[in-house]
Amino acid sequence: MAGPKVELEVRGLTKRYSPQVTVGPLSFEVMEGEFFSLLGPSGCGKTTTLRCIAGFETPSEGAIALGGRRLDDRPPHRRDVGLVFQNYALFPHLTVFDNVAFGLRLRKVDKAAIERRVGQMLDLVDLPSLGARYPAQLSGGQQQRVAIARSLVLEPSLLLFDEPLSNLDLKLRIQMRYELRLLQRRLGKTAVYVTHDQTEALALSDRIAVLSQGRIEQIGTPSEIYERPASAFVADFIGSSNVLRARVRGDGGPADTAVETEHGLLLTIPRIPDAAGATVTLMLRPERFQMAALSNGDAARANRFTALVRDVTYLGEDLHLRVLASDRQPLLVSIKNSKGTRAIASGAAIDLAIDPEDIHVLRR
């Protein structure tokens, strides 16, 4: 196999609203069949990027190519790109059937073929018997399926999603997320998905681009983004994290470097060569702390310290603890709820451990 083919290529995409408000330049590639997410807080430029691809915004600079052909000089209705809107944007005066048939009718597909393809599509999104209903008679989840069917029936080269699940309640959102993923896998459609919900991005995507203030902070697989965030922004935006500034004290062993955080906690981290005296930024995921001695990994290397519990948030499956490690360093710690955690209360002292491999050094 010659490796995956690039389906969508965005090069130096820039949109200037004013000298202060600028998106880009952004560059990324989406492979054929890939589920690619643009993730970031509101105002980061993710929706602007999507709208540039769909043709509803004109980029100030840069190029967009789909399947090797320039896209940005084509009007929105000649782009072969399907867009699923946040508010579904179903036509309220048309039935579900007519909504899905809308694009086919514009393409002068004959009547029998429209019947067949719309029928297949409604089966695919699991709404086979609702063709005669009007959008106002459907639930939010059903409306979203119709919107997806309406785009899919045209077999576009690229599917764009603009926060399609954000108007649904939590349970439905999780179910739709799962169905969306299955559907995209089954059809092998290339998808670009815009969201501000990091869980959604992690659950759905093959790769994620994290955006902040019009710039790409990091592009990577969900685990790369989560485990090895490129910046403090990514570490903070994806999941919760402890971002600590620390000074390198010297080599701690053949594979280790010893550091001291600005609040005086001594830690062993994976070796950084010749860095004595340098300042580094560390990222520790709250769920990587353990209460008992480390059973796996290199137990001898583990960081151990006593921590004073200042606050406990009970979340059922997990407990979130705010602790002071070694009397000085505030940390956020997440531990699984179990028999041994019952005694934990504000004011208790607990022993914590963390593997050096679970301490990530941020590049910026």
Add this chain to the structure above:
Amino acid sequence: MGRGQPPPYWVLFVGPYGLYLLVFLVLPFANVALLSVYLHSPTKIAIAEFTTANYSKLWELYYANLFFRTLRLSLAVTVVCVALGYPLAYLLARARPRSMTLGLFLLIMPLMVSTVIRVFGWVVILGNEGLVNQALRQLGAGDGVRLLHTEGAVIVGLAQQSMPFMVLPIMASIERISPSLEEAARNLGASWGQMFTRTILPLSMPGLLSGALLVFSVSMSAFVTPALMGGRRSRMVGQQIYEEVLSAYNWPGAASLTIVLALLMLGLVGLALWASRRRARLETAR
């Protein structure tokens, strides 16, 4: 309703205006209806003797033409207002708030000027020595073209006067259509024109219909504008009623004209509403 029990709350809400309408609209109108079947007398204006003469007289060619002309001119005004008002309404509905406020102000401003003054403005523009004729003369394109006192002048005057009644309801209904529907249609392969005829136009139909009904009604009953801008051959029903009352002192005749005009309008408006209801029911069958 038992004794001492308070009347249902809606009576309190509707009551005062209902009373007002009863005293100042329903009763006078009933009086007009009564007058329309009374005998006309040149000396006593009306004699309390029942007759159908006032109505049968309306079959005469003069009156048939009058009604037909009134309908035709009102329809023309409505068409002009739709053609000129719809694009404006669309633009305003999709404009930024500040431009929209300014546009609305400019649109409604003429309503703050009395009809007589506005018509006088048209006289200055369209008259024999008016701006248009002066310009034509300068260009050598005509000398003293008769613009004022024509049906065209009446249509122009009425259309200008009733434009806000067309633009406002259309604008309100377009404003309620999410711009994302337009984008969805474009995204599904519709050119701008296809998008417009398949989404915006059908969805703004209620507004278009109310606007058309308003403009049509205002034009049907117009009096000042056709009187001052129209000629002898472009007389409308409103003028005729005015003259029957004040010049001919034929109040029963004026009354029969009034009743027929009112019934005609009621019938047409009712028909239009029924048609739109039917349409709406077909669309949102629940």
